[in-house]
Amino acid sequence: MKKISFYLFCICLFSSFKVLAAVDFKSALQLYKDKQYQASYEAFMALADTDYTNVDYNYYLARSAFFVKHYNEAIAAYERVLIMYPNNARSKLELGRTYYKMHRYTEARKYLNEVLKSSAPQVVKNNIRYYLARMTEDGKKPKRNTVKATLLGSVFYDSNLNYSPESDQMTLPSGTLTSSADIGAWGSEQMLLVNHRYENPDKYDFAWKNDAVLYNKVSPGNSEYNILYGSYSPALSFQKDRWTLDAGVSVDGMKYGKDPYMVSYGLTPKAVYIPNMTEYISTQLKLLKRDYQTSSTKAKNSKFVQLTVLYQKRMGPVFSWFGQGTLETELKDKTPTTIVNVDYQLLGLKVGAGYLLPKNISLSGSLGYQSKQFLDNDRLLKYFNAPSKKEHDNRYYAELVLAKELDKNFTAQFRASRVQNDSNISVYKYQKNLYTFNILKRF
Structure with missing residues (x-):
């Protein structure tokens, strides 16, 4: 089955490659604002490769990765932000949303409850309660x-x-x-x-x-x-x-x-x-x-x-x-x-x-x-x-x-x-x- 295995590999390989539109922060940010998330994801990935300690690079890389459903990469980028700023409520909120999308509810609750205890705006806390309710509604979680x-x-x-x-x-x-x-x-x-x-x-x-x-x-x-x-x-x-x-x-x-x-x-x-x-x-x-x-x-x-x-x-x-x-x-x-x-x-x-x-x-x-x-x-x-x-x-x-x-x-x-x-x-x-x-x- 080597031929079949090769096709499987090619499918995964070619579906992950896209054109890199730009590699400077201003242009990458504009791609994100224009909702060209695949292009901004690749641009911020290139930027993050040059400096993994840059908070802006990691944050927008994580946001872009979330929108193109590369959830594991989004989590890794948010975690790098939290290493430098452990109390960053926005990163914790987005981590909770990401884990929720992955149906990993234990981790999602952990981060969302931490934001509830912070000084985040009330509208944000209301949205968090919505997510928490979705995870416990009628004692069942989404299938x-x-x-x-x-x-x-x-x-x-x-x-x-x-x-x-x-x-x-x-x-x-x-x-x-x-x-x-x-x-x-x-x-x-x-x-x-x-x-x-x-x-x-x-x-x-x-x-x-x-x-x-x-x-x-x-x-x-x-x-x-x-x-x-x-x-x-x-x-x-x-x-x-x-x-x-x-x-x-x-x-x-x-x-x-x-x-x-x-x-x-x-x-x-x-x-x-x-x-x-x-x-x-x-x-x-x-x-x-x-x-x-x-x-x-x-x-x-x-x-x-x-x-x-x-x-x-x-x-x-x-x-x-x-x-x-x-x-x-x-x-x-x-x-x-x-x-x-x-x-x-x-x-x-x-x-x-x-x-x-x-x-x-x-x-x-x-x-x-x-x-x-x-x-x-x-x-x-x-x-x-x-x-x-x-x-x-x-x-x-x-x-x-x-x-x-x-x-x-x-x-x-x-x-x-x-x-x-x-x-x-x-x-x-x-x-x-x-x-x-x-x-x-x-x-």
Whole structure:
């Protein structure tokens, strides 16, 4: 599912980039007064990066962040104001409103009650009592259901369809000894991502999340390479300060060609830490059972374990970078009877960066490396009476993405990637180029 994971990353990356209109205080303040909150948010972020102790920078950064719903960043900026001015009633009031918007009512009450005890104007105190009443009306707190969706459509050209770029995560066959010729082909992809979140803070200290993915890949004249994939991942999400823990599970299924290919299911816990407004750290563990669906592949049934750590850093309003590390292993349930390898260990590393160009055009790229060591002697070589040995693959990956945000919820994207797999067994060596034109629509 690396392709799907990349799309998810791109959606988050491109939706966070906007044009920086100005970086001086007077112009940034005018953007705020003109209610151009996205532009003022980015301008004050750039100013705050130059001086995190400046009260004006932090205050208007927080106000702008609130209006564009970057609540965690608003909280961080208000807290910096309170470090310098602990009795600043306005910052406490806005912190209370921000926590209220996030349905974090314990923190909201704390700050709002502190303002009630201050010398704030009576009209402000009346507004505070309104917020407090909303949180306790009839002994219930507001319920909240939110649903977001992203639809992707694409056209691609693959220079070597016989080796699939999804093979690492979807465990697809990647070529055979008897049919290893390059197959260049056009095709199309469609993907629907749905994210649902339900909260009832009066009854629960957690939120209920439901994420679903539906993916389809079609190559005319090459139906044996078509993919139909679906996944469902529910989770209980706990939030404490800047930490979020998702206690999740996942189930997915896939057809490869005309027949069902594989079903996997298991635990997928994830922890996210946001230390400040420019950094994001996540760790995810996957403990899955993989069940293959045809008689010829049943012997590949296995247990799959993966640990992924991701770090993202934003350097000002127009540049960001990320680094990712992956450890992975798969162990068969029993000794296979087919000509396949199953047991392996994998180390993966990936780095990337994104930059915003004028006119809402963004350029990003990534480089990746995987070292994959199989634990058993290669059974395919043994089948053809060749000297058997353990397969060791080194996979190199590079990608460049150019995207144009046509409006707030609509993005066009061109992606070019290169994959090269070096193996100590010659039949598993391959290389390929993949070119894709994507349209992303968010709802």
